[in-house]
Amino acid sequence: xxxxxxxxxxxxxxxxxxxxxxxxxxxxxxxxxxxxxxxxxxxxxxxxxxxxxxxxxxxxxxxxxxxxxxxxxxxxxxxxxxxxxxxxxxxxxxxxxxxxxxxxxxxxxxxxxxxxxxxxxxxxxxxxxxxxxxxxxxxxxxxxxxxxxxxxxxxxxxxxxxxxxxxxxxxxxxxxxxxxxxxxxxxxxxx
Numbered sequence: 001x002x003x004x005x006x007x008x009x010x011x012x013x014x015x016x017x018x019x020x021x022x023x024x025x026x027x028x029x030x031x032x033x034x035x036x037x038x039x040x041x042x043x044x045x046x047x048x049x050x051x052x053x054x055x056x057x058x059x060x061x062x063x064x065x066x067x068x069x070x071x072x073x074x075x076x077x078x079x080x081x082x083x084x085x086x087x088x089x090x091x092x093x094x095x096x097x098x099x100x101x102x103x104x105x106x107x108x109x110x111x112x113x114x115x116x117x118x119x120x121x122x123x124x125x126x127x128x129x130x131x132x133x134x135x136x137x138x139x140x141x142x143x144x145x146x147x148x149x150x151x152x153x154x155x156x157x158x159x160x161x162x163x164x165x166x167x168x169x170x171x172x173x174x175x176x177x178x179x180x181x182x183x184x185x186x187x188x189x190x191x
Contacts, residue, residue: 004179005036008075011102013041013066013095013118014048018084021050021057022164023112027078030171036178038078039063043092051082066094071101076178081113081133081163090121100124106182108157110174112167116140116160129153130160157183 010031012024031038040063042048047059077099079086089095100122103109111119116132117139119125126144130153137147152169153160159177161170177183 002033003035004175005031005034008036008178009073010036010038010076010078010178011041011069011074011098012038012078012080013089013098014080014082015085015088015092016042016044016046016062017049018082018086018088019048019050019080020082020085020113020164021052022167023080023082023115024048024050024060026164026167027080027110027112027171027174030175031078031178034175034179036076039074041066041069041095043067043089043095051084066092066098069094069098071098071105071107074102074107075181076107077102077109078174079109079111079115079118081115083114086114086117090117096121103158106157108159108177108181108183110159110170110177112161112170113163119143128158129155130158131162132160133162 028038042062043066045062050057099118103124113133120139120143129146131148140147151166152173159173
């Protein structure tokens with residue numbers, strides 16, 4: 001169990017401010033415990049300021065910037081939530097392009113809460129079924145996706161969840177999908 005993701009490099013892409021801390025730390029921990037190698041990617045070098053809802057929480061060091069990375073370097077992508085994080089990140093052209101290219105590669109992607117805003121901006125949700133924080137459902141539908149209200153959703157290697165309460169199911173599916181690797185057109189799994 002501890003080496004399911006041995007040798008897999010996982011990009012955690014988020015803005016330098018506003019990520020919901022638990023949506024960063026819990027998946028990070030799950031990937032690390034499974035032997036994966038997470039890297040923190042943000043638009044600016046330095047640190048990321050995490051939040052517990054609206055209150056400042058811990059700071060985390062940035063490994064690389066969004067303008068320095070390429071899809072070929074990573075096996076999987078995680079887009080954590082946090083309103084400010086996701087709203088700012090969708091304005092970062094390199095992050096949006098990276099997400100677009102990553103989805104096109106067929107490699108697995110995990111997204112939670114407000115994280116799908118980057119995927120909406122990237123134009124990669126047409127024909128996909130995902131879940132998110134409920135306030136994003138119109139954005140997802142307008143982007144051509146189907147929104148569902150459930151704990152975790154898997155559609156062709158894309159894992160999504162609604163909120164921190166869903167993290168147990170989300171993290172389990174993230175490890176499972178990241179272990180499988182790149183996906184080719186598969187039907188959505190309703191869990």
